[in-house]
Amino acid sequence: MALETKRLPEADIRAILRAADELIAVGGRTLLAKILKGSREKKVLQLELDDCPVYGYFKGVKLDDVVEKIDWMLDYGFLDIEYSGKLPMIIFTERGWEIERDQMADELLQEWDDWLEAEKRSPDMHYLKDRNRGMILLLLDKVKETDNEKYIPYLKEWKKMDYKKVRAVIRETVQALKSDEPVDLNAARGRNASVQKALRGFEPQDL
The missing domain is CATH 1.10.10.10 (Winged helix-like DNA-binding domain superfamily/Winged helix DNA-binding domain)
Structure with a gap:
């Protein structure tokens, strides 16, 4: 090793x-x-x-x-x-997946940004079905935290083809983006701090 x-x-x-x-x-x-x-x-x-x-x-x-x-x-x-x-x-490991789940959600959101910039309409969202549920829910959290309604058309396309539990969270995300309520970023800050801690790997005393 x-x-x-x-x-x-x-x-x-x-x-x-x-x-x-x-x-x-x-x-x-x-x-x-x-x-x-x-x-x-x-x-x-x-x-x-x-x-x-x-x-x-x-x-x-x-x-x-x-x-x-x-x-x-x-x-x-x-x-x-x-x-x-x-x-x-x-x-x-749990540590490795925490980091990868977060960056994969970021990668998927960036892909949406690229599609929107290219004016791609009504993309096929089947590629998100049957993905890791935790990562999918994290992606939806990140969409919500943007407080940007530009993602709503993609969310509506996604909602057409996914499972009931995911559809419910998508619906909540759309409602949040339409709402005038301020975005609570405390969860995002806590998540980012946790990822940064995970990136340090084992402390020497753990080895």
């Missing part, structure tokens, strides 16, 4: 977690490293892992050094290993 590896910067931690999100419980350290390295290996391309936003993030780094960074993530409690038979698969 890589306990002696220099502490990774926040951007690297986030990039590794984002790449890991593409293969949780279906791939191991080496495949994760190949995404981050930008490998053109057949398996990477077959699984369309080259579509990952952080594909090639460590393009100029040796593969063994990328694996060492992943080992650091394992050592400091961002990722873990779960065996499928004899095959070791990468999974998130």
